[in-house]
Amino acid sequence: MRFEEFQEFRQRRLGASSSLLDAAETNVYRALAPMRPKPPTDMSTVHRCDLARAWLRRFELPEEWSGHAMVCRGVRHGLSVVFHWLRGVQARLWLPSDVYPVYFELARAAGLAPASYPTLPEPALPRSPTDHRPEYLLLANPSKPLGRYLSDAECTAAISWLRQSPGRHLLIDSVYDLGSPFAAGTRRLLDTGRAVLLHSVTKGWLWPRTFGVVLLAPAQAELAEAFRADTPTSAQLRLAHRLLTEHSDVPGQVAGELAERAERLFERLPDEVLTAIPMASRTCPGNYFFPVGIPAEMLEREYGVLAAPVSVFGQNSWSGSILTSLADAFGPTPTVTR
Structure with missing residues (x-):
């Protein structure tokens, strides 16, 4: 159903x-x-670079990463940009089959034919052999409807999957993480240098499709350009600034x-x-x-x-x-x- x-x-x-x-x-x-906080009424100018640094500070991530923190309109928008880029580099994409049907809608709209893996009653990561193509695995942490963070063993399995090929990368949807800093498992996966983190104000501030950040791995400069060409509106940037500064609690x-x-x-x-x-x-x-x-x-x-x-x-x-x-x-x- x-x-x-x-x-x-x-x-x-x-x-x-x-x-x-x-x-x-x-x-x-x-x-x-x-x-849900009210939107601002002023018309002040807010810059994307300032928002990126504010987001990094809030989640206790190094501010020198601001060049890799791409401002977007939320996780859906961020994934859409990423998926279109993956189509261009002919990447293979793995999606969780039982988390969010919109993942597949966005991937197919980008021209991808994603493979899948189940997360219930516990995640079962793919075991397929590597090939010559870039390969991306999307994880949600915490994951719904699993209703929990990835365990240490599951993070270890994801890192093991990465290590089987230098062309493998992770996409981490952290929209359900309401804490600060991000969960230890998420930070551990980021430390691999081959993970893209997606986050937004959707769940924590109850403002869907408004503002988010996609934290890229250092080697993805081409993908950064795609985000810089498709940015939030001035009103969305003002709202994001208010949420991060006046409503941080x-x-x-x-x-x-x-x-x-x-x-x-x-x-x-x-x-x-x-x-x-x-x-x-x-x-x-x-x-x-x-x-x-x-x-x-x-x-x-x-x-x-x-x-x-x-x-x-x-x-x-x-x-x-x-x-x-x-x-x-x-x-x-x-x-x-x-």
Whole structure:
């Protein structure tokens, strides 16, 4: 069942049963709308180079990397630019099959024919032999709907994959990382010198398709030129500056709210369902996706819990499903005024 089909199914099921626990809301912007900062009203000039340095400072990365920190309009835009460049160099691309269907839409729109690998119930990196072409592997860290950061062993496996050929590189989508600095695994992968990091204000500041940074590896000067030719608008740059300077605490607030919502979800789940969620997902900061090794049909029939099937996120033969903590039932308790 694809995402749009599931949304229609979800509304029908919730309309048919008021007792069904909705653990399948996926729209974080709707759920946390009151937390999104307002855009600026001034018309000041903001320069991309200043934003790149501000972003590097926030995430405790060396400011001398500013020449490799490409300002863009978010991870989708960044990937679109990267994928078109990969098409030009005839690169091979590996995408996670069950994370984000838009990855494949962007790749195919760029003229690529991506291969895939599963991440549920745990990532299984490709084992194909190398060839003469450049090869790029996209990882999400943290990964949804896996709901956790890559483990030390998984980072080691990714580094081992890199070392099999000098033409191999990583693309790291870190949009779900609400912390600062980035996770230790992400920094470890960056230290290989062959990783491209993509980040944006989409999740931490709840402003999708507005501003992001693609941190390139040193040897990708040609790709840098593609970003310099396709930049955010002046309004987007002003908004990004305000988010990074005046609202630097918002990602922490978002993470705190998501942690409270997760606890409210856990309190309402039957013990058999709660214990089926991996502990790493239950304890991952700022997480709102929780894989459970129980089919969605069984969760609804036996436990009264509406979950999303894995197919909502892409192709995977795993029989489990995904719970989320974004529905109104897990939101803040309204304050009663007297």
